[in-house]
Amino acid sequence: MTINTPLPRIAITPGEPAGIGPDIVLASARERLDAELIVIADPGLLEQRAAMLGIPVEFSQFSPEESIECHEPGKLKILPALHAMAGNPGVPHPDNASYILETLRTACNGCLNGTFDAMVTAPVQKSVINQAGIPFTGHTEFLHQVCREGHPVMMLANGELRVALVTTHLPLAEVSKQITRERLETVLRTVAADLEVRFGIEHPRLLVCGLNPHAGEEGHLGREEIEVIIPVMQKLQGEGIRLTGPVPADTAFTPASLQETDVIVSMYHDQGLPPLKASGFGETVNITLGLPVIRTSVDHGTALSLAGSGKAKHSSLLAAIRCAIDMANTAAGTESAVPPPRAAQTSQ
Numbered sequence: 001m002t003i004n005t006p007l008p009r010i011a012i013t014p015g016e017p018a019g020i021g022p023d024i025v026l027a028s029a030r031e032r033l034d035a036e037l038i039v040i041a042d043p044g045l046l047e048q049r050a051a052m053l054g055i056p057v058e059f060s061q062f063s064p065e066e067s068i069e070c071h072e073p074g075k076l077k078i079l080p081a082l083h084a085m086a087g088n089p090g091v092p093h094p095d096n097a098s099y100i101l102e103t104l105r106t107a108c109n110g111c112l113n114g115t116f117d118a119m120v121t122a123p124v125q126k127s128v129i130n131q132a133g134i135p136f137t138g139h140t141e142f143l144h145q146v147c148r149e150g151h152p153v154m155m156l157a158n159g160e161l162r163v164a165l166v167t168t169h170l171p172l173a174e175v176s177k178q179i180t181r182e183r184l185e186t187v188l189r190t191v192a193a194d195l196e197v198r199f200g201i202e203h204p205r206l207l208v209c210g211l212n213p214h215a216g217e218e219g220h221l222g223r224e225e226i227e228v229i230i231p232v233m234q235k236l237q238g239e240g241i242r243l244t245g246p247v248p249a250d251t252a253f254t255p256a257s258l259q260e261t262d263v264i265v266s267m268y269h270d271q272g273l274p275p276l277k278a279s280g281f282g283e284t285v286n287i288t289l290g291l292p293v294i295r296t297s298v299d300h301g302t303a304l305s306l307a308g309s310g311k312a313k314h315s316s317l318l319a320a321i322r323c324a325i326d327m328a329n330t331a332a333g334t335e336s337a338v339p340p341p342r343a344a345q346t347s348q
Contacts, residue, residue: 009116011106014041029074040079094131096128097131124302152290153191158299161253166266283316296323296327
């Protein structure tokens with residue numbers, strides 16, 4: 001890896017203490033990575049889980065004043081945060097909700113003030129946070145509140161394709177109401193701009209899904225395509241943004257469609273994510289676009305039944321860390337050893 005600037009500092013949050021987050025963070029610490037890794041967590045929690053899993057890790061406390069050092073396998077720097085309930089793996093407790101959110105807030109603020117170059121998040125248990133009386137719909141929405149600017153867009157990517165979402169965690173009955181001209185235009189602009197700036201893709205090609213079956217069948221199966229999607233696309237195409245569609249979702253993910261596509265823009269969560277995860281579950285990265293911070297995450301949940309068992313796979317977290325490193329290097333104008341996830345390639 002050739003660099004002209006310091007290695008990136010990557011903040012990692014282990015997520016739900018009773019889940020597999022601490023396990024996969026510890027497993028990832030054994031890998032060789034071209035960055036400085038800082039875990040924001042309760043040191044006692046990580047030490048206890050490392051002993052339980054039999055993972056030898058040397059812990060040290062992070063100081064932002066120290067010079068940046070490349071991550072050494074088997075070592076881990078910690079920015080301490082104390083959780084309320086020690087508990088047991090697999091048994092989450094609402095009393096830890098504030099701790100979980102504080103780790104996220106610390107990582108995000110550290111990215112905003114320049115302490116960190118990017119943040120990587122392990123999964124949280126949304127239901128437990130809500131049980132604590134704290135309204136929480138997901139990382140993306142929470143980080144938007146912390147940043148107080150931008151328009152967050154969820155994009156997931158693996159070695160096969162990228163999928164960005166117009167709406168995220170909504171009941172299906174609410175999706176159509178939320179797909180407005182303003183929202184769609186903002187999402188399409190954000191995706192096009194961030195693929196260019198953060199992934200180095202010149203003039204990215206966006207394939208836009210329709211909302212309804214057969215993309216509305218010329219209004220016979222719904223009018224959202226005619227009244228919302230097509231007018232927005234025509235406006236942005238007139239500005240030079242490369243958009244194709246609206247395409248029926250049942251054909252958007254075919255090899256022929258993907259061959260000329262850098263990202264598929266899906267209208268809702270379960271329209272775009274099933275084919276993406278089927279193509280590379282465990283290797284997919286969740287990326288938040290549209291915010292003034294770089295944030296990546298895993299493609300899976302807390303897997304409470306696997307916590308502390310040693311059976312949890314850390315491949316998605318490792319992919320998220322590597323993606324964050326790459327994005328940070330791109331932002332710094334640095335050559336990266338790890339290419340960003342690409343859209344599917346088909347043989348000629």
